[in-house]
Amino acid sequence: MLDPRRGNAPDNATLIGFTNLRRARTSRPLVIEKGRGIFLIDENGREYIEGCSSFYSAALGFSEPELVEAAIRQMRQLPAYASGLYRTVPAALALGEKLAAMAPMANARVSFASTGSEANDFLIKFMRFRNAHRGEPQRVKIIARALSYHGATIATAPLGGFPGTARAFNLPMQDVITVSQPDYANNALAGEDEAAFTARMLAEIEQAIEQAGPDTVGAMILDPVSYSAGCIVPPAGYLNGLRTLLDRYGILLFDDEVITGFCRTGHMFASQTFGMRPDCMTLAKALSGAYFPISAIVMDGNFYDGLEQGSEKEGTFSHAATYGGHPVAAAVALRMIEIIEERDILGHVRKVAPRLQQLLASLTDHPMVFNIRSVGLGGAVQLHSRTDAVGARGQAMQEAMMAEGLLLRVVKDTINFAPPLIITQAEVEELFARFCRALETVQRAEHRA
Numbered sequence: 001m002l003d004p005r006r007g008n009a010p011d012n013a014t015l016i017g018f019t020n021l022r023r024a025r026t027s028r029p030l031v032i033e034k035g036r037g038i039f040l041i042d043e044n045g046r047e048y049i050e051g052c053s054s055f056y057s058a059a060l061g062f063s064e065p066e067l068v069e070a071a072i073r074q075m076r077q078l079p080a081y082a083s084g085l086y087r088t089v090p091a092a093l094a095l096g097e098k099l100a101a102m103a104p105m106a107n108a109r110v111s112f113a114s115t116g117s118e119a120n121d122f123l124i125k126f127m128r129f130r131n132a133h134r135g136e137p138q139r140v141k142i143i144a145r146a147l148s149y150h151g152a153t154i155a156t157a158p159l160g161g162f163p164g165t166a167r168a169f170n171l172p173m174q175d176v177i178t179v180s181q182p183d184y185a186n187n188a189l190a191g192e193d194e195a196a197f198t199a200r201m202l203a204e205i206e207q208a209i210e211q212a213g214p215d216t217v218g219a220m221i222l223d224p225v226s227y228s229a230g231c232i233v234p235p236a237g238y239l240n241g242l243r244t245l246l247d248r249y250g251i252l253l254f255d256d257e258v259i260t261g262f263c264r265t266g267h268m269f270a271s272q273t274f275g276m277r278p279d280c281m282t283l284a285k286a287l288s289g290a291y292f293p294i295s296a297i298v299m300d301g302n303f304y305d306g307l308e309q310g311s312e313k314e315g316t317f318s319h320a321a322t323y324g325g326h327p328v329a330a331a332v333a334l335r336m337i338e339i340i341e342e343r344d345i346l347g348h349v350r351k352v353a354p355r356l357q358q359l360l361a362s363l364t365d366h367p368m369v370f371n372i373r374s375v376g377l378g379g380a381v382q383l384h385s386r387t388d389a390v391g392a393r394g395q396a397m398q399e400a401m402m403a404e405g406l407l408l409r410v411v412k413d414t415i416n417f418a419p420p421l422i423i424t425q426a427e428v429e430e431l432f433a434r435f436c437r438a439l440e441t442v443q444r445a446e447h448r449a
Helices: 021-026 065-077 090-102 116-133 194-212 238-249 301-314 327-342 345-361 392-403 425-448
Strands: 032-036 039-042 047-050 109-113 141-145 176-179 217-222 252-256 280-283 295-299 369-374 379-383 409-411 414-417
Touching (some): 090 295, 090 327, 109 116, 116 217, 116 252, 116 301, 194 217, 194 238, 345 369, 345 425, 379 392, 392 409
Parallel strands (some): 141 217, 217 252, 252 280
Antiparallel strands (some): 280 295, 369 379, 409 414
């Protein structure tokens, strides 16, 4: 709303994240009013393809009536109730059973939260509880990879040192051990092959563990494909070698599947795509298709047993969240999983993903392109950075793509792709055509400059 005392200048009261606050307050942001399938429509009637599923979360697009109906049915039956004090709701119990059966781990148990940040935060809290009651209270440190993003809380924002999080917010990092992102394209030494690069990455982690004191390290957290770092796909042998290394030191492996869970990588979970064996896994985003806030911590039986033993010693497990296991959220998530199974969404992803990968790969020899990465229904195009301004080409692409009616996630000079899982092959073609037109616009502008 425009304030007549300010003339025509807007004064937005809502703080918009990952945005320059002054710009967001004093200029009108892009305001999205409607959605249908993979398309969004802004307040001016302009249409966009949402090529990153709105923060990688809207897995079924923006107009799935079955998820809406699931929310309505639960709202009418029981709109709200907190799980705790020996009380819960049927939808939370059913969803927990479903996720435990799906999880790639033995004797799984499930705890619910509202966001991916909360899930990772709570998991760290659970680890500390477990280790303290196992007689290892000093095992509190977490290993994380540079440029990965695991949440916005005080505990999760420092993990990996994502730009502008821990430093800018002056957050504590004394219990965080940061190691390199296994980004072969950008971090390999001259003449270093992938096997040697992987060995060097693992050696760096082992050295970090030794320097920190092995008996002080509780877990390593990682996103199997790091979209926050520009869709970094792990090099061959990295995840298996990492598991062997962590086992040798008695360190847990936490699998952040907030983005990669539920079909994105061509399997139900990315850990299955890469043959990774996690101790715990966190889920969110596509868990409900983003139609209702919900996240989950999935623990293997051994990790859970430590919580139960601690609970016996304390007399209770003093943890709950008002919206953890919210009946509407759980009902929507249950319907989401049913739709994945009923419509064979995984099969659809495996059918259309090769075309997206093929189209991205066709840009390999483009003069502006440095590297192409892809896995499942996702990928990235990394542009050569300008020597005078890293990120300038990415920003130019952002503007050119929006002019073409395309919304993608830009990480410096890398453009991430992760469209809704329901995208058709024809829509993949259209998404790529819009991207190429934007790329041509930026290239022409640079030639004129």
